[in-house]
Amino acid sequence: LKPRDEREKSQQQIVQELFPQLLSIPGVLAFVINPPSLGANFASSPVSYVIQGDNYEEINQAVNIMMGEASKLGYLLNLDTDLRLNKPQLDIHIDRERASGLGVSVADIGSTLETFLGGRVVTDFKRGAKQYDVILQVKPEARSTPNSIENLYLRSNAGLVQLANVVKVEKTVAPKELNHYNRIRSATITASLLPGVTLGKALDDLDKIAQEKLPSNIKREYSGQSLEYKTSSSALYFMFLLALIFIYLVLSAQFESFVHPFTILLSVPLAVFGALLTLFIFGESLNIYSQIGLIMLIGLVTKNAILIVEFANQQKENGLSVADAIIEAATIRLRPILMTSFATIFGILPIAIGLGAGAESRRPLGLVVVGGMLFSTFLTLVVVPVVYTLLSRFVKTKEEVKLANENSRTELNDEAVMVGK
Template structure:
């Protein structure tokens, strides 16, 4: 005989170790597979553990990923000019551009990122970051750094926000809700309630940085038209207001082409005639007789204060409130905290309603549970048809709680949330762990058909299928390791899917190879007794028919 190679020695040693493991595994099955107390106790234990882990695992919807961009929202005091807001934006840009991880900073004065409205006291910016491999910190850490770096800028409220997880669902990450005044009260009262509500929110440990742009103290002018005087002067109020709009705000009239370029014709009063709000009283409107009538003859101005934009939500006056979950808390924790604060602090006639991606998270509710149950029903029906038994599919179904417990346990261990990615992994585990159970039960059924006892059939099924189960399961787990340590774009989603699937597969496989044979013994025993009773009834019915014949 030739000398064995090192590879052959390795395989021989591996097979010897595996045979010893399979022998010990067989001895364990002989001890526990026929003990219903162990089987039932294991089921109750893992059902309880799964429920407990589900209760303590933070809930979420779609995680906030590092998208390589940070939004800047700037709010200057009411009445500030665009030039002042632009100056603040330039200071923000100058403070951030020298940083290595910042590639570009784009700013825009006169526009609110959160409310998507134009206003002189609003400003927004977009910070494009270097690629993930070229910077050491993530978006959350950088937003804290940038807040400290711009804290010296006075005269403005500056917030740094991550983009929304899904474009179109909100304008920034975190939660978004509307405070609604359903009592029809004054805007000043609404502002007071809004201020107290936000203060209460920021006192909760689950919530970080709740704020609003609702401010009823913007200086404004109320234009009052005396319709009786206008009628006596022969003035059409609609025509007069259109003319005034053209004087003050400009009006698009036509186009013309010159030197191959098209230009717009805009009608507007010359700047020297609109230097102050009172200037419009010196402007003229034409009456029905073609005479020019000063606006001061039928229009009066009054200086008032109010919100720059009044928004309605579900037909009620509303204020947009934004915020985020504090470190260590999930979006589900923040939603629960907001609802508790609303119940405790909001006076009668005020209520909240969710918007953006937070509304989708609440609307989705327990849909994942129903999807999971539907998958289990389909698996049960398919296996019942395959095995021609309503009992034998149950070991496959009841072996799953151990894997679900493993998913939630590892999610908690690494600090991830039970979000949509984790729920996808749970649906995937139904097939992966169900496959392990099917392998054992299929061999057990074949051995049972050969006349072996229920216990011996279960032991043979477990021992014969132990190698392929361990091989496929651990190969799958090893394939998920890159996902569990992912970084860069989509890192949180990848880590959640990988951790939930790998943890569920690991615990489900280790527990399943011992639990499934015991479950087979329990339900095969029940199925055999039911078949025996059915056979006896048929035999009695046959004998009765023969006697009557």
């Protein structure tokens, strides 16, 4: 493609336009995909769903169910699996009772099959300076068909016994490759996605199909890009929770209270709601970039509440009532709150608009920050004062703590005097 500033359409728009045109070509299966953004192999498929079981027959049945149901979703392209039961195989079943009656052991049967069909080194000889192995084996034309197995003979206590009398040969098919995932027998279902369909939606739908249609002994895992997506998503949720706990502890140490940090962190749900609403309005998904933006919001939106709560505490120390202190704090701190918030919003706005190459991936991050800041800034001015007023009864000022300490000391001194008398 040409550089982004030399073309009007984005990479995603070009893919969406070429997709139906390529699929309409008769006799050709061709489609356009975007290269993976998480550093995976370009040839790898976004959807990589692993089915695990005790044996390949059960896995094959589960894969057929998954493939049939997944094809009904309508947005999975090039749906395929690496489990193919198309390799011809001969299963040899030994009649142990008959073999025992004829004086033939299972070891003798195995040794005969190994020697005549596979070949076995029985000795070697030297010619000059070179040494050669002597391999015992039936001629190729005598072992080219399955019927050749039954025509073999082996020696028993009573003489020669035809192999057809003690074994039964059955023609079957087997997997071409015995794939394992985490050392468990498995098969992998791969697929590409239609433009506009998220990987999270595809994996959720496949999980729902597996839960409803597959037996309980069949397990499911992820690999490739699907595993990267699930791992990164769960890690970001953990980081979001860890950031909340860390900020709460820092604020508790700063304000010397466990109540005020709770008041301040109430601005985070407001910001998250505004961010998700913005993503919905602009048709963006909750991906790894927007999740990073949510973590950024925790630190950005709490500063507004900190400004109000800190100034209200100072006004209370000066003797104002709770209502007068919080009204004074919200009034005086309005201008710095708006200045810092709009400075942040206008700084992130170019990312939210989506300017320059690669802007499509950064755009959700910008939308999350801008939408969350706008929504939280105005609601914080209403919600924080109300919550501060309601919870202030559980927080004592320094003067109240000092007065309580003095009263307790006075009571202790009085008790000591009474005891002395």
